[in-house]
Amino acid sequence: VTAVTELGYLGLSVSDLDAWRTYASEIAGMEVVDEGEDDRLYLRMDLWHHRIALYGNGDDDLAYLGWRVAGPVEFEDMQEKLRAADIEFTVASSDEAKDRRALGLLKLTDPGGNPTEIFYGPQVDTYKPFHPGRPMFGGFLTGSQGIGHCILRQDDVEAAIRFYRVLGLKGSVEYKLDLPNGMVAEPYFMHCNERQHSVAFGLGPMEKRINHMMFEYTNLDDLGIAHDIVRQREIDVALQLGKHANDQALTFYCANPSGWLWEFGWNARTAPTQQEYYTRDIFGHGNEAAGYGMDIPL
Ligand code: MBD
Ligand code: FE
DSSP, X not given: OOOOOEEEEEEEEOSOHHHHHHIIIIIIOOEEEOOSOTTEEEEESSSBSOSEEEEOSSXXXXXXXXXXXXXXXXXXXXXXXXXXXXXXXXXXOHHHHHHTTEEEEEEEEOTXXXXXXXXXXXXXXXXXXXXOSSOOSSOBOOGGXXXXXXXXXXXXXXXXXXXXXXXXXXXXXXXXXXXXXXXXXXXXXXXXXXXXXXXEEOSSOOSSSEEEEEEEXXXXXXXXXXHHHHHHTTOOEEEEEEEOSSSOOEEEEEEOTTSSEEEEEEOOOBOOSSOOOBXXXXXXXXXXXXXXXXXXXX
């Protein structure tokens, strides 16, 4: 059965492209590529033409997510699956696919209203070494694990689970967290490759489509440098350094220039073959800056 193979790319709507240029390069270490288009900048994390497109149209939210399938056969099989599940989609024109630097593209909307794309055949610039925006000891962990993971807004978690299962993702509840108000949060984590999770949801109402995007460094020292610079520049840290129970990555969460979170991490373990759940993290992840939708007792 056809399944998506990775969370491959992201489009972000932003209000301050210059702030993003600085943040992405000097803090995250991504390579900024400006091809002279007046509406956008690209961010590179590896040999792909880009992993992130930033559009300076002012929204400060997720513009779209791109899920990859292996090739044209899988692309057609996925369309069959969507039809069988009564999920509406449109196959994009070749100009639209070209705009995403993909060979083939379809567009749909997930049950939370998040613009979603399924593509195959990204443009990979093998001639052009990844050149980080600040000195780095290593790089970003991408490859078969894709760009990273995100937490998305889903008002109907059951509908979201059904949708992402059609795309081929697997997973379940991985935490039961006792909230101060007496409720229990049961966030749901889904994976489609060795990355422990590529998408998660179920942490309650959200203002934006996206709560955070997680990127993983291959070298601990690059996480340390990112953390140092975030502290030097007094950028809001919503969750302090700590280790998650599920992916066991060492991570921290800081505000990006659009007012939502980027989670920087290192040394995540791979997706489980059997389901488990947890009631708290291993250590750290203390709440600090409030108001970013991560005021949860991890
Ligand atoms: C994560 O990456 C995460 O963002 C949360 C909230 C819990 C476990 C792993
Ligand atoms: Fe996360």
